[in-house]
Amino acid sequence: MSWHPHRRARHVRQRVLQALEEIQHTGAATARIERELSELRSEQQRNGRVLELVYEQEMHNIRELWQLRQSAAYAEAFTDEQPLISVIIPTYLQTELLVSRAIPSILAQTYPNIEVVIVGDGAPPETARAIERLDDPRIRYSNLTVRAPYPEDPSEFWMVAGTPPWNAAWQSARGRWIAPLNDDDAFRPTHIELLLDAARAQRCEVAYGAIKQHQPDGTTQTLHSWPPESHRFGWQAAIVHAGLRFMPMQLGSGALGVPGDWSLCRRMLRAGVSFAKVEEIVIDYYPSLLWDQQRTPAESQ
Helix, strand or coil: CCCCHHHHHHHHHHHHHHHHHHHHHHHHHHHHHHHHHHHHHHHHHHHHHHHHHHHCCHHHHHHHHHHCCCCCCHHHHHHCCCEEEEEEEEECHHHHHHHHHHHHHHHHCCCEEEEEEEECCCCCCHHHHHHHHHCCCCCEEEEEECCCCCCCCHHHHHHHHHHHHHHHHHHCCCEEEECCCCCCCCCCCCHHHHHHHHHHHHCCCCCEEEEEEECCCCCCCEEEECCCCCCCCCCHHEEEEEHHHHHHCCCCHHCCCCCHHHHHHHHHHHHHEEEEEEEEEEECCHHHHCCCCCCCCCHCC
């Protein structure tokens, strides 16, 4: 026997109301879950920031900076008429560009009192032979016998590649100021002179300029910002008071999702290191990831 139309309509309305009620309960549950997830994400971010501060030794860096500023060596970096400048270069497999581009750009500086400190990251013997052929007493080269246990994840690797040779050169530099350089980039001729003048004139511990990024298609881009920003600041465009060597690059910064160079800059900013900026382009930058896509991450530094 078929249902009466009115009874059927009531049944349909009841089902619809039941479905709407279930949807409302589901929506409320979904909203509650989203709120809980948001709270968890916020807590995770807070915990992550705390871990960063602990890992980056913020209070230690502040104390060390205060002590540095009270030392005689700190003041001498600003008062010495022609202080020694240490250019540091970590290197691995870019021997040809190292000796044809990077080193010549250093030796062509308008500022004369320099040393070049090159450290290989387990570089091949050809690197030592190529540097020896330059026969310049201002150049010192050493090679790490074992490469560090770099992260297996490619993105983490790129964040920290070259950290151990950077730190070795950073610590062995003899100058009152340190000017980092990548082994495939080139200083502009007045790089050191401009940045040293700016640091001394403004009595700042770091001075940096603009970066000219060269891309394989022939286009260029100028990278610069004030204050320093990630991906618009690079140590190859800077000169650093040598007293700041108590803050090295950190091999574990990749695990925090932070490139090693930016991690160092951020630690200095948090500690209160004083920065100065010049508007001029001081470095020609050739990002290796763009210039040689055929290389594996382990081969490109």
